Amino acid sequence: MIKYIAKRVGFGVLTIFVVATLTFFLMNMVPGGPFTSDKLSEQAQALIMAKYGLDQPVPVQYVNYLGRLIHGDLGTSIVNVGYSVNDIIADKFPVSFSVGIIAIILSCLIGIPLGILAAYRRGSAMDRVITSLSSLFSSLPGFVLAVILLYVFGMVLHALPTSGLTSWQGYVLPVLALSAGPSAILSRITRASLLDVLSQDFTRFLKAKGMRTKVILFKHALRNAAIPIVTTLGPLAAGILVGNLVVETVFSIPGLGSYLVKCISQRDYPVIMGTTIFYTAFIIVILLLVDIVYCVIDPRIKLDEE
């Protein structure tokens, strides 16, 4: 177990290293430095370049960059002068995180019970409604849903605020927009996985010995069906995180996602780089946690074996 976790952590560090390297060289491919502009004299430009170490050869810059990264320094914004990427993340990420975590919890609360219901009443009208809703929402891109929700509830009905997070009502629309897709996927996976388990011999045996369907479902089948559900949760969480970019922009939420979108249009490269690395690290940690949850749910899985 510990050996496995160590291995996965090592692998995670390697991935972050790959992303860091990739970002660095990709950013270096962009011609023209961040300070190239007509307003600055050549001399001033050279001074600023020297300040940020951009006058040095690329390999030296790379080593310096990695060195700073190891110390947790993600760089400095070049558009909002004076702000470090670490400050920006510390300032903006909690907002994104609060929306994201509510969205994930909500998708579990909606998706998994609906999946169980659909599997329990397989073939019924209820099952068909849930399955079609699931196909509807998992094929609706998040930003489209966000825009539709904004239009219907915010602008036509005036029922809910359309921007900001000043009150709890502000959370409703963004959280709904973020959690619809994941709920649909979760309900689908839950249904498929439960049906698979319910057709296995041990559930048939439980039925034969006279156990009630509800007990079979909740006490035996669900735990066996949990692995595929948990497997999808990791990537889903990552997806919600990225989906945040759009949803935060649409609902004008002052989180890291909308900030990143702004930085992209402003070409604030250090912030884009730093945020990408931060997001990657975050996603890797989530995936690692999901892997560890596996062993708790299903003791049959031995993580040390390939």
Next chain:
Amino acid sequence: MQSDTKAVRPASVAGIELLPDDFDPVPLGVNVGSEIPVEESIARRRIRVFCSNKVAVFALILLVVVAIFGFLGPLTQSASYDQVFRGEEKLAPCATHLFGTDEMGRDMLVRCMYGVRISLSVGLITAAAVLVIGCAYGSLAGYCGGRVDLVLMRIVEIVDSLPAQLVVLLMAITLKSPIDTLFEGLPDSFITQAGSGMFCILIAFSLLYWTGLARIVRSSVLQLKNEGYAMSARSMGAKGPSVVWHHLLPNSLSLIVVEVTQLVKDAIFSEAFLSFIGMGVSVPMASLGTLINNARTNMLLYPYEMIEPTILIFVITWSLYVIADALEDAFDPRML
């Protein structure tokens, strides 16, 4: 004469009284083949299973209609996607402009057609690129096995753990200017009109999305390469690539088809997302994502500008989703 009646008798009728004559050999020239129930061919069975899913058939028809709308539609229109009709700005759908016009007086119908064309092209081109890369990579890993497999699959694991959409975003930003310079010398065409941003997205998709297919092909090849037919092909002197191409890949086809259909949908999804945040097509060209984003600012006044592209993108992704689902059932190897 007697043998004729025998041939006409349906072979499926069981429990019929048999006469000694019934066991006579059938005279030459009498066609009995049509009377013997032939086992349904695999392709035919797949088509039947697919067609038994009414929703999927509907989705397929819908997708074909939308594709015709996108690829042939612009030919029927006199307006171009960037043509400005002065004095006809912000029109609601009417007889001259069926989808209305946007705030610059451009015809929304034509712009939506181009948006559909872009979306579908991105999906198809990505699928083609991934098909080549994924199959080649996966079969190399699976067929060679051993250390080659180990190294290749480690690389897949690393690429897999990258947050795809973020890296695509990053690549789209950074590849833009080198490709811009590359594009300068090119003649004006659909590709240059779509712009370098689009090209970046395609490159980024191709570089990141192949891992799923590579995994599938690898495990399938790994499993199939020791089957009798592959071994006998090898023993007759067939080289590795030939065995893979003629025997192993055709037998993995079912898995490949399902994966690629889902991939088309994912690519269209991601393109719309990137266009929405302003990373996709260059300005005068329209993509469904950019159309929705542009309409966002004025959606209360001109909701149709947002509704039209929204419906189109939803129709495309929903059809692909349902088709992929039905293909999965039709190609399910457990049903064979």
